[in-house]
Amino acid sequence: MTAIDTIIIAAYFVVVMGLGLYYQRSSAASLDSYFLGNKDIPWYLLAFSGSATNFSVCGTVWQISVLFFLGMKSFYIHLAWGSVIPAFWMAYAAIWIRRSRVMTAAELVQLRFGPGSGSRCARTSYALLGVLGAAGIIGMAFVVLAEFSKVYGLPPVKTATAITLLTSAYVLLGGFKGVIITDFIQSILLALSGIVMAVIAYRVVDPQILAENIGNIDDWLSLGIPEKTNVPxxxxxxxxxxxxMFIGTMLCFTVTAGGFGEQRFLAAKSTAEAAKISAFWNIVLIPRWLFTAAIAFLGLYAFSDINRDQVDQLLPMVLNKYLTTGIRGLVVVSLVAAFMSTISSLINSGASMMMRDIIQPLLKTGDGEKRLVWLSYLSTAIIIAAGLAIGIISCSYSTLNSLWSWIMAGLGASVIFPNVLRWYWWRVNGWGFMTGFFSGLVVALLMLIPNFPLSDNAMSILCVLVSGAGCVIGSLLTEPVKEDYINEFYKRVRPFGFWKKVYKRLGMSEQDHKKRSDNPYLVFFNAIIAGIALHAYYMCSIYVVGHFFKETLISLAVAAVTSIVLYFTWYRMTILKEQESKEE
Structure with missing residues (x-):
């Protein structure tokens, strides 16, 4: 790392810390200021922030590795982790979340289930899951940053700890608004790095040598689903x-966005802006796929003999080989920005659930805003400490793949079915939700036992099914949600699905219900078309970097046609309709 590269990185840290100090006063006014920015942040800045948060270093390293070894069929792995879920946010989920008018994703659980011990337990359980998930992903990002530091001769744990603490400082001071503004800067840096890396890869890689290094290029480009591969x-x-993919499909119907996504939708000025956030979010994320493709193709070009255990080092190896002074500083600082953006959003959203859904319900109702903000600082510090602890321990005793697999396939799977049912079936209650979650969690914990006889894949499916059965049984064996509260939820959110008993009780006919609720046929049509468009844009980004021009034109044509369709079926029929609505 040269002096110029070091100066670029140092200047970046000065800027983000300065922004944290600048927004400290306005963020400290109230909980709404600290966690939602008073709902006065432009929707496009919220979209930039969501995009920067998704451009995580750990996720990008994983995407590079599966593209490197599996080729274009790696997109099925992304589908398995719910990569189409942004299309569902865009079609209706973001609108439903914003209509709830709550502060956190866990608070929405109590809005759905009303007061009572079952509802409180469900809300607390959901918040604990959000806090644990946030801390776990912070720890996973810590591991990637530590590995990245080794390549530059830096002490891995100390470097990752220092950058985490610097990030924590501006999150602690600046609150949600500070996170959003710094995320905007980080998103611009990440987009520039993606474009720069794509240009370098396009110019450096010789298509003929690339094809020789890949070996069977037709198999690498194939979108078929082979029975076997040579990747362990x-x-x-x-x-x-x-x-x-069954789990990924179920995930799309959960109307959830990882905590930090709900926070951005809830911070939108209106339901229409919440939907626009989810659409623009994924457009801004396209440079991530340019970056992923560039590193994968440069790796296949120069390091095609790398083994599976070394693939996590491929990113820094490529940067060291192909980047010049100044450009290296820009790309490295953008990767640091990706790390900081991911953990800053997780820290703030995790702290919001800890404060709003765990600590605040235990306080006296008369506690002032100033004290609540100070307790929010404490919540933020707890999330930071937990993430650091998980990261430091994982550096010694775990691997990136095992940590990621358990968070997604175990912990996340345990709440998928209860999350689906609570939106579409009126009979689900707090006790049922909690029973489903803990039933699934028991199965998920079995995945941590060494040499357990069932594979993680089978256990993940079992986790989803057991949690679903637990949710249904627990709900039917206990009292339904009180009429006043389920009626309020229905009138506010206006969901579709199995709500006949509720809307009949409100004196509405089936036609009134259909007119008031979102049209499910249009919603799912838009979700499917948006999912196709999303992946067409992503595939186009990869094909063009690799000089696969026929495939580039095909994917670009698919992206263009689906985008035109969405203009008429989504923007004109959904967004304009929401803009005309007088509801928030």
Missing amino acids: EYENFRSITLSR
């Missing part, structure tokens, strides 16, 4: 992928 984790590719 995906040896039984077809069975693993199809079963995980």
Whole structure:
């Protein structure tokens, strides 16, 4: 790392810390200021922030590795982890979340289930899951940053700790608004790095040598689903992928966005702006795929003999080989920005659930805003400490893949079915939700037992099914949500699904229900078209970097046609309708 590169990185840290100090006063006014920015932040800045948060270093390293070894069929792995879920946010989920008018994703649980011990337990359980998930992903990002530091001769744990604490400082001071503004800067840096890396890869990589290094180029480009691959984790590719795609599909119907996503939708000025956030969010994320493709192709070009254990080092190896002074500083600082953006959003959203859903319900109702803000600082510090602890321990005793797999396939799977049912079936209650979650969690914890006889893949499916059964049984064996509260939820959110008993009780006919609720046929049509468009844009980004021009034109044509369709079926029929509505 040269002096110029170091100066670029140092200047970046000065800027983000300065922004944290600048927004400290306005963020400290109230909980709404600290966690939602008073709902006066432009929707496009919220979209930039969501995009920067998704451009995580750990996720990008994983995407590079599966593209490197599996080629274009790696997109099925992304589908298995719910990569289409942004299309569902765009079609209706972001609108439903914003209509709730709450502060956190866990508070929305209590809005759905009303007061009572079952509802409080469900809300607390959901908040604990959000806090644990946030701390776990912070720890995972810590591991990637530590590994990245080794390549530059820096002490891994100390470097990752220092950057985490610097990030924590501006999050602690600046609150949500500070996170959003710094995320905007980080998003611009990440977009520039993606474009720069794509240009370098396009110019450096010789298509003929690339094809020779890949070996079977037709297989690498194929979008078929083979029964077997030579990658150990995906040896039984077809069975693993199809079963995980079941979980990914279920995830799309949960109307959830990882905590930090709900926070951005809830901070939008209106329901229409919440939907626009989710659409623009993914457009801004396209440079991530340019970056992923560039590193994968440069790796295949120069390091095609790398083994599976070394693939996490591929990113810094490529940067060291191909980047010049100044450009290296820009790309490295953008990766640091990606790390900081991911953990800053997780810190703030995790702290919001800890404060709003765990600490505040235990306080006296008369506690003033100033004290609540100070307790928010404490919540933020707890999330930071937990993430650091998980990261430091994981550097010694875990691997990135195992940590990621358990968070997604175990912890996340345990709440998928209860999350789905609470939106579409009126009979689900707090006790049922909690029973489903803890039933699934028991199965998820079994995944941590060494040499357990069932594979993680089978356990993940079992986790989803057990949690679903637990949710249904627990709900039917206990009293339904009180009429006043389920009626209020229905009138505010206006969901579709199995709500006949509720709207009949409100004196509405089926036609009134259909007119008042979002049209499910239009919603799911838009979600499917948006999912196709989303992946067409992503595939186009990869094809063009690799000089695959026929595939580039095909994917670009698909992206253009689906975008035109969405203009008429989504923007004109959904967004304009929401803009005309007088509701928030």
